[in-house]
Amino acid sequence: MGVVLLRCRGLSHMLLLLLTVSRSDSDPCRVGQWFQDPTFKNCLPADVNTTSSTAVDSKLRCAARCQKDARVGQWFQDPTFKNCLPADVNTTSSTAVDSKLRCAARCQKDARCNSFFYNDVSKMCVRQWMVYVSTDNMKFTFGWRYFRFTSDSCPRLHNTAEHENYVIDRVSVTCFRVVTSLWLPWVAARAACSRNGDRLAVLEPVEKARFVVDFLNINKVFTKFSSSLVIGASRPQHLWNTSLPASGPDLVWENGQRVNYTATAPFWYKGRPNNKDKTDNVLGMKADKKFLWDDFKESADRVFICERPLSSG
Structure with missing residues (x-):
């Protein structure tokens, strides 16, 4: 079990997120999930200088930065799939969660989950075994965003299709x-x-x-x-x-x-x-x-x- 302190600026309230880690050599991708500790609402360590913190637009991006620092991968939002959802996905089987962060945590906890769709409006989370790189099999559905797992050991290639x-x-x-x-x-x-x-x-x-x-x-x-x-x-x-x-x-x-x-x-x-x-x-x-x-x-x-x-x- 490991604990990582996460701090970022750019949120309306300061929150403490802990990464609970359960790992094995046979499954290095199972890196746990993020837990928001309510004990620390509106709290910050006394020796932290917030002028050196980083501005991000969501808890998910904050978690991704922290997770990248730990070299255990991160979630990448693919803008190609804005307002898209696979045509064969039945959203009635999706899960209600209150943020992209919790959707990412559920996916990461599930060893068979390689990507997920999250709807900012309905707060619904759809976990996927498959990874999508083209919109051929997609339907237009408002509010959905697509995220997939990436890792430092398999970096994204720039100037590549x-x-x-x-x-x-x-x-x-x-x-x-x-x-x-x-x-x-x-x-x-x-x-x-x-x-x-x-x-x-x-x-x-x-x-x-x-x-x-x-x-x-x-x-x-x-x-x-x-x-x-x-x-x-x-x-x-x-x-x-x-x-x-x-x-x-x-x-x-x-x-x-x-x-x-x-x-x-x-x-x-x-x-x-x-x-x-x-x-x-x-x-x-x-x-x-x-x-x-x-x-x-x-x-x-x-x-x-x-x-x-x-x-x-």
């Missing part, structure tokens, strides 16, 4: 980035990820694969760039351009683990992998087939997905 920025999945404790501005052969794509401290995406366990496939399908922007993209699995290079062994497909993830064809069966395009003409040596997705998996030639130029582990430091 929003859909190419890192996206965090707190369940798999991983950041993903879909690179659409470069079309590269598989080996060059692997090197491009590595130069940034990433690797081509490893989509196991199944929950991790489901998040990425759903993310690509919901954010339809990705279907506009290429009919296919590649991820981090390949045949051992000494077997490239040879027939598949009698034991069956032999794709291996970038982490050294063999692809589990039984567990990942729902993600494969019919009849794949088939190593057509003995030249399909790497794993990818068919954007024109709802991002189902297929084995591709490694020499063709394609867009690709990088990933990096999400850490709290």
Whole structure:
């Protein structure tokens, strides 16, 4: 259990917020929630000089600044989604809370929550497993604002299209980035990820694969760039351009683990992998087939997905 003192100027009253932390090595994203201690209403430590405090427009931004200082991430309000809500969201199942801060706290406490929508008018909070980077699946609904989790370990990239920025999945404790501005052969794509401290995406366990496939399908922007993209699995290079062994497909993830064809069966395009003409040596997705998996030639130029582990430091 840890306690952090938060102080900011720019509110009508001084408030003390405490960060209660419950963390484990297996889940570094579970960083607790903010608690407003009513004992300290209209109080401030005697030795605090408010002239050195920071002006912010809400408790949420104040909490985000404090949380960023602790290097455990922050919530980013994406202005693209002002007055927007996913078309398939039923607001009757949303939760009433009195501020964006409490909505953020509920989302952060829920390990499956990667983003949330908050309505400043109705004071309703909608937590989301999915992360949105395009408005293709949105409907106009007044008052809603969209927030998603970011982290210092996966910083926002400036001068980069929003859909190419890192996206965090707190369940798999991983950041993903879909690179659409470069079309590269598989080996060059692997090197491009590595130069940034990433690797081509490893989509196991199944929950991790489901998040990425759903993310690509919901954010339809990705279907506009290429009919296919590649991820981090390949045949051992000494077997490239040879027939598949009698034991069956032999794709291996970038982490050294063999692809589990039984567990990942729902993600494969019919009849794949088939190593057509003995030249399909790497794993990818068919954007024109709802991002189902297929084995591709490694020499063709394609867009690709990088990933990096999400850490709290």
